Amino acid sequence: MHVTGIIAEYNPFHNGHRYQLEQIRALHPRSIVVAVISGSFVQRGQAALLDKWQRAELAIAGGCDLVLELPFTFACRSAQDFARGGVRLLARLGCVDTLAFGAECPSLATLKEIAAAVDSDAVQTQLHERIKDGASYAQALTELTAAAADADTALLHEPNNILAIEYLRALKKTPAIEPLLIPRAGASYHSTDIAATNASASAIRQLLHKAAAAARIADGRLLAAQLTERDYAALRESLPPAVFTNIRQLTAAQLPDHDRLLLPLQALMLRTDNAALRKLAGINEGLENRLRDCLQTAATYDELLSTATTKRYPQSRIARTLIHLLLGVTQAQIDAIDKSGPLYARILACGPRGRNLLRHIKKAETIPLITKTSAYLTSTQRAQGLATLSPLQQQLALDTKATELRQLITPQTNKKRNDFQQSPRFFT
Template sequence: MHVTGIIAEYNPFHNGHRYQIEQIRQTYPKSIVIAVMSGSFVQRGQAALFDKWQRAELAIAGGCDLVLELPFAFSCRSAQDFARGGVRLLTRLGCVDTLAFGAECPSLVTLKTIAAAIDSDAVQRQLHERINDGASYAQALTELTATAAGADATLLHEPNNILAIEYLRALEKTPGIKPLLIPRAGAGYHDKDISATNASATAIRQLLHKAAVAARAADGKLLAAQLTEHDAHALRQSLPPASLDALQRLAVSQLPDHNRLLLPLQALMLRTDNQALGKFAGINEGLENRLRNCLQTTTTYGELLAAATTKRYSRSRIARTLIHLMLGVTQTQLDTIDKSGPLYARILACGHRGRDLLHRIKKAETLPLITKTSAYLTSTQRAQGLDTLSPLQQQLTLDTMSTELRQLITPQTNKKRNDFQQSPRFFS
C-alpha cells in the first residue's frame, strides 16, 4: 500500500487542491492520500471559513482518503513550524511513503539547493546576526539564501516556494519520506483575480468577504445572494461541486468575524502588565508596547493588523500573536511542544479507502488515534490548567480552545460543533 501525505489548510478546498490530488494519482495511481489539515485557525493567524469537520468532509469529497488535524500548536505558526509539525506527524504515522506539495518553482533540485543552503552553518550564523540587527526573519533569509544558493531572490517571495523549502528541510531531518513536487498550475497564492484559472484561496476568501460586507449592509443572509453574475460564474469555475454547494448555502452569520476579538484584546491589555505580556508566544523586542498602542487607536481588527505591521513584524506574525494572546499560549509552552512534536493523530474525516490505512496505523501503535476527545481529555480536566495535564493533553487542550475561540467570533449561535461532542465523519 503506497501512501501519499499532504499538509494543507483547505480554506476552502478549491480546484487547485483537486488538481494536486489528481496529479498524485497520475504518479501513483493506487496511492492512499492522507491530508494533515489545519484545525480552527490557519497558518496566517486567521479563523478558517468553515469549521474543521466541514473542511475535512469537503476534502474527502475532493479526493482525499483520510484527513487528520494538524494540532493548533503547529498550524497557527510560522512556515517553518507549520512544515515541521506536519512532517513530524506524517513521519510518526509510520506508513507514509511520499509527501506531495505544490510550489511556484518547478525545479525540485533548485528548492533542495536552497533548503540545504539555509541549514548551512554559515547562513544560520549570519541569519541570527541579521535578526539581532533588526531585520525580519523573512527579509534576512531571502537575502542570505539568494547569495548562498546562487538562486533568484524572488523565489522566496512566493508562499508556496517558502513552504516547499521548509518541507524539504524537515524531510532532511526525518528521512524516510520522499518529496513529490507538483508545480502550481493557475493563479498564484496571493493572486486576487477570482476569474483566473484555478483561482487562489486568497481570491475566493476576498470575494466572500466582499459579499459578507454587502450582506450585512443589506441585512441579508446568504452570501451567494450578494454575488454579481460575473463573480458567481467565477466561483463556479473555481470550486469542486461539494465546495461550491457548501459556499452557496453559507450564511453571513456563519462566517467568523474577527472584529469580535478587538474588545477582549483591549480588555486583556488593560489588565496585563508588560512583564506578563512578554511571556506570551510571539511577544518580544518591544512588540507588547506596539500592540498596546495600536489597540488604543484602532476601531477594527483589520485596522489593528495594519497598524501593528512593520518590516520587522509581518501581518501574519501579528495575527498569530494576537490569537496566542487570546488563548494564553506562552513561548515556554510552545518550546516544550516543539521538542516533543505531535503526540496524536486526530481523525476529522475518512473515506472508504482510508479505513484500511487507519487499521494499519492503529496496528503499528506509533501514535494514538483520537476519534473521541473525552477519551484523552475532558472539559473538567482542561479546566484544571495546562500544568496539571500530560504533554498529549496540553496539545489537545489548545486544539479544543482554538475551536471554541472560533465559535465565539462566529455570530451564528446554533449548529456549532466542538471537540468534546463532535465525532469524525466516516464515508462508505
C-alpha cells in the same frame, strides 16, 4: 500499500487542490492519500473560513482518503514550524512513503539546493545576526538564501516555494518519506483574480469576505445574493461542486468576523502587565508596547493589524501573536511542544480506503489515534489549567480552545460542532 501525505489548509478546498490530487493519482494510482490540515486557525493567524470538520468532509469528497488535524500549536505558526509539525506528524504515522506539495518553482533540484543553503552554518550564523539587528526572519532568510544559493529573490517571495523549502528541510530528518513536487498550475498564491484559471484561495476568501460585509448591511442575506453574475459564475468555476454547494448556502453570520476579536483584546490589555505579556508566545523585543498603543486607537481588526505591522513585525506574525495572546499560549509551552512534536493524530474525516490505513496505524501503535476527545481530555480536566495536564493533553487542550475561540467570532454557529461532542465523519 503506498501512502501519500499532504500538509494543507484547504481554506477552502478549491480546484487547485483537486488538480494536485489528480496529479498524485496519475503518478501513484493506488496510493492512499492522507491530508494533515490546519484546524480552526490557519498559518497566517486567521480563523478558517469553514470549520475543520466541514473542510475535512469536503476534502474527502475532493479525493482525499483520510484527513487529520495539525495541532494548533503547529498550524498557527511560521512556515518553518507549520512544515516541521506536519512532517513530524506524518512520519509518526509510520506508513507514509511520499510527501506531495505544490510550488511555483517547477524544479525540485533548485528547491533542494536552496533548502541546503538555508541549513548551512554560514547562513544560520548570519541569519541570527540579521534578526538581532532588526530584520524580520522572512526578510533576512530571503536575502541570505538568495545569495548563498544564487537564486532569484522573486522565487523566495512565493509562499508555496517557501513552504516547499521548509518541507524539504524537515524531510532531511525523515529520510523514509520522499518528496513529490507538483508544480502549481493556474493563478499565483497572492492573485485576487477570481476569474483566473484555478483561482487562488486568497481570491476566493477575499470575494466571500467582501460579500459578507455587504450581507451584514443587508440584514444577513445569503452571501451568493451579494455577488455579481460574473463573480458568482467565477466562484462556481473555481470550486469543486460539493464545495460550491456548501459555500453558496452560507450567510454572513456563518463566517468568522475578526472584528469580534477587538474588544476582548482591548479588555485583555487592561488587566495584563508587560511582564506577563512577555511570557506569551511571539511577544518580545518591545512588541507588547506596540500592541498596547495600537489597540488603544484601532477601530477595526484590520486596522489593528495594519498599524501594528512593521518591517520587523510582519502582519502574519502580528495576527498569530494576537491569537496566542487571546488563548494565553506562553513561549515556554511552545518550546515544550516543539521539543515533543505532535503527540496524537486527531481524525476529522475518513473515506473507505482511509479505513484500511487506520487499521494499519492502529496495529503499528506508532501514535494515538483520537476519534473521541473526552477519552483523552475532558472539559473538567481542561478547566484545571494546562499545568495539571500531560503533554498530550496540553496540545489537545489548545486545539479545543482554538475551536471555541473561532466559534465566538462566528455569530451563527452550530454549538454541537465542538471538540468534546463532534465525532469524525466516516464515509462508506
